[in-house]
Amino acid sequence: MTAIEEPVKKSDGGAPQQKARTIQSCNFRYAGRLSNENARTLTTLHEKFAANVTNSLELYLGTALRLKLISLEQLPTSDYVGAITPSSYLLPCALNVMGSSLLMEMDIALIFPVIDLLLGGAGVATEEVHELTEIDEEIMQSVTEIIVKEVERSWKAMNITLTAGHYIKSAMIPQIFPANEKLVLLMFEMTVVGSTGPFNIVLPASFVGYLLRNLKLTQSKKASSLRHFRNPSLRERILDCDFDMAVDIVHMRVLVKDLVDLAPGTILKMKAPVKHPGRLTVDGVEIFEALPVRVGSLKAAQLTSRSQEPIPNKE
Numbered sequence: 401m402t403a404i405e406e407p408v409k410k411s412d413g414g415a416p417q418q419k420a421r422t423i424q425s426c427n428f429r430y431a432g433r434l435s436n437e438n439a440r441t442l443t444t445l446h447e448k449f450a451a452n453v454t455n456s457l458e459l460y461l462g463t464a465l466r467l468k469l470i471s472l473e474q475l476p477t478s479d480y481v482g483a484i485t486p487s488s489y490l491l492p493c494a495l496n497v498m499g500s501s502l503l504m505e506m507d508i509a510l511i512f513p514v515i516d517l518l519l520g521g522a523g524v525a526t527e528e529v530h531e532l533t534e535i536d537e538e539i540m541q542s543v544t545e546i547i548v549k550e551v552e553r554s555w556k557a558m559n560i561t562l563t564a565g566h567y568i569k570s571a572m573i574p575q576i577f578p579a580n581e582k583l584v585l586l587m588f589e590m591t592v593v594g595s596t597g598p599f600n601i602v603l604p605a606s607f608v609g610y611l612l613r614n615l616k617l618t619q620s621k622k623a624s625s626l627r628h629f630r631n632p633s634l635r636e637r638i639l640d641c642d643f644d645m646a647v648d649i650v651h652m653r654v655l656v657k658d659l660v661d662l663a664p665g666t667i668l669k670m671k672a673p674v675k676h677p678g679r680l681t682v683d684g685v686e687i688f689e690a691l692p693v694r695v696g697s698l699k700a701a702q703l704t705s706r707s708q709e710p711i712p713n714k715e
Contacts, residue, residue: 434472434474434584434608438612439472441612441615441616442472442584442586442608442612443469443472445554445615446469446472446554446586446601447469448554449469449550449551449553449554450467450468450469450588451467452550452553452554453467453546453547453550454466454467456546456549456550457543457546457547460542460543460546461514461517461518461523461543461592462517463517463523463592463593464591464593465590465591465592466589466590466591467588467589467590467599468588468589468590469586469587469588470587470588470589471587472584472585472586472587473584473585473587474582474583474584474585474605475582475583475585476580476581476582476583477573477574477577477578477579477580477581477582477583478579480573480577480583480585480602481570481573481574484505484570484573485507486570487507487508487509488505488506488507488508488570489505489506489507489508489511489532489540489567490503490504490505490567490568490569490570490573491503491504491505491506491544491564491565491566491567491568492504492565492568492576493548493551493562493563493564493565494562494563494565495560495561495562495607496560496561496562496563497560497607497610498606498607498610500604500606500607501565501576501577501604502551502562502601502602502603502604502607503573503576503577503601503602504544504547504599504600504601504602505598505599505600505601505602506590506597506598506599506600507590507597507598507599508532509525509595509597510590510592510595510597510599511532511536511540512525512526513525513592513593513594513595514540514543514592515536515539515540517592517593518539518542518543519539522593523592523593523594523595524593525593525594525595532567537566537567541564544564545564548562548564551601555611557614557615557618558611558614558615558618560611577602577604581604581605581606582604582605583602583603583604583605584602584603584604584605584608585600585601585602585603586600586601586602586603587600588600588601643682643683644682644683645680645681645682646680646681647678647679647680647681647690647692647701648678648679648681649670649672649676649678649679650678650679650681650686652670652672653671654668654670677689677690677691677704678690678691678692678701679707680701680703686707687706687707688703688704688705688706688707689703689704689705689706689707690702690703690704691704
């Protein structure tokens with residue numbers, strides 16, 4: 401219990417007056433719970449995981465399937481073990497960090513429609529729920545491998561890998577999670593054909609802390625790797641623009657009858673002395689005087705002087 405004492409105030413007569421203390425209960429089992437920010441980070445990360453699993457299993461099974469994140473919860477191992485239903489498929493997966501493991505829990509009522517699909521059936525749910533046989537486990541192995549790969553894909557930035565184990569009973573959970581360990585339960589809802597049931601991923605709280613720290617570190621590295629460049633000036637942007645440029649003789653007059661008589665092989669006299677320079681124009685604007693020259697086998701123009709003021713060519 402925690403006592404919170406209000407500050408002492410004076411009454412009208414000047415004598416101090418003690419207010420009644422406010423007593424609030426404190427449950428130490430909820431100490432160290434996930435913050436709202438961390439819960440949102442885990443939710444966003446595993447909503448993408450659910451979407452990836454949905455796509456992968458739909459392609460693999462050839463039928464409609466949906467996996468949706470419902471909520472997440474933090475609770476002690478003892479509370480989790482006490483709430484497990486007998487009809488649960490439990491698959492431990494060893495993590496390559498911290499010597500930890502996670503646990504995948506799937507309603508066994510979802511297992512048999514999946515097995516029926518893999519054997520070529522329509523995914524009909526069985527009326528009688530029974531324990532899985534060794535053959536059932538082998539058939540389910542390909543599906544669990546897909547889910548494990550999608551977990552690794554979601555955590556790829558942290559270089560975390562998983563090694564799937566074998567189906568276990570709930571009595572063996574204390575061998576995976578110590579009794580004093582707090583767990584984070586990611587609760588999903590899975591729908592296969594017409595069957596709907598829970599699918600959960602159980603993580604040790606210590607590993608969740610490691611996951612969140614490394615995820616934030618990875619995000620900060622990505623943010624720091626970004627470089628902000630100043631916007632180029634108008635002058636710099638113009639340097640990348642294309643313009644039409646020409647070198648020609650301007651203000652040239654030619655008789656219409658000479659143009660009418662033009663034919664292949666005809667020489668048109670321009671009546672302009674060769675020594676007179678032409679003009680280099682950009683989009684019709686005179687920029688330089690230019691003389692015709694040759695560079696090897698290429699025609700070229702030698703610029704002589706700049707026009708005093710660029711004037712648009714109206715010809």
